[in-house]
Amino acid sequence: MKKVCVVGASGKLGQYMIQHLLGRRVQVVGVCREKSVGKLDSFKDRITIIPGMTNDREVIRKAVAGCDGVLTVLVPWGLNDYSSGTAQAVLDFAEPNARLIFSCGWHISLDGKDVYSRKLKFVVSVGGWIGKKLRIGDIDNQVEACRRIFDSDTLWTVARGSDLEEGEAQGLPVWSEHVGDPILESNITRRTDFALFMVEALQNDDLIHKAPAIVGAKTASALAHKADVYK
Numbered sequence: 001m002k003k004v005c006v007v008g009a010s011g012k013l014g015q016y017m018i019q020h021l022l023g024r025r026v027q028v029v030g031v032c033r034e035k036s037v038g039k040l041d042s043f044k045d046r047i048t049i050i051p052g053m054t055n056d057r058e059v060i061r062k063a064v065a066g067c068d069g070v071l072t073v074l075v076p077w078g079l080n081d082y083s084s085g086t087a088q089a090v091l092d093f094a095e096p097n098a099r100l101i102f103s104c105g106w107h108i109s110l111d112g113k114d115v116y117s118r119k120l121k122f123v124v125s126v127g128g129w130i131g132k133k134l135r136i137g138d139i140d141n142q143v144e145a146c147r148r149i150f151d152s153d154t155l156w157t158v159a160r161g162s163d164l165e166e167g168e169a170q171g172l173p174v175w176s177e178h179v180g181d182p183i184l185e186s187n188i189t190r191r192t193d194f195a196l197f198m199v200e201a202l203q204n205d206d207l208i209h210k211a212p213a214i215v216g217a218k219t220a221s222a223l224a225h226k227a228d229v230y231k
């Protein structure tokens, strides 16, 4: 990869992804809301920053031009179809053979075969209801964004994060195609490692058209079940 665009660059995940990319000497273009540009000050001499809403089609068209990879942070925040507008713009304007990696949470399901805990179902339904009532976000629109990605014939991967925490890197997370698989039981990943997974996915063709659900490599469930999965 020579040039990679990070859409949602100013958030925590975005900044970790930039660090990993710069460590690989990749040219980085970052897109973030105008009011958040200052969060990227520590990178400003090393990356190109394109300020703007990530669902602004002109902003995305310009940002992804010439990139062989695009890493997009899909969030349930923002209104007016922010998440699906962001995904659609990336799908429409990325270079034809670009690898497209999108982030989301375990609550997104590719094939309906995920098995969710009562706690996760409760958090998603109550969180989604509160987000809509307070007009701060729309989880349903993040679901719609992913439906459009799954229907697309671009070279996509949707990386589904477990609960996240800060802390030192533990290495590349392990993954499974379905939430509910024992290897994922610990449900925790360091955010820097989630970012590493997104960046490594750019070069991993086995992940094309998959929605890997991840968990930290050093969690109890990963250590207990890794040998069964990675034979």
Ligand SMILES: NC(=O)c1ccc[n+]([C@@H]2O[C@H](COP(=O)([O-])OP(=O)(O)OC[C@H]3O[C@@H](n4cnc5c(N)ncnc54)[C@H](OP(=O)(O)O)[C@@H]3O)[C@@H](O)[C@H]2O)c1
Pocket (backbone or CB within 6 Å): 008, 009, 010, 011, 012, 013, 014, 032, 033, 035, 036, 039, 073, 074, 075, 076, 077, 078, 079, 082, 103, 104, 105, 106, 136, 160, 161, 162, 163, 164, 191
């Ligand atoms: N947090 C978790 O525990 C968790 C769990 C599972 C999966 N995930 C997934 O991990 C990824 C990163 O999540 P994160 O929680 O760590 O957040 P994050 O990386 O800090 O990113 C949050 C992003 O949302 C943007 N944003 C915040 N408020 C917004 C608004 N009102 N309108 C538009 N954009 C807004 C931020 O932009 P600004 O910088 O401009 O504010 C930033 O790009 C997401 O895909 C999320 O679904 C998170």
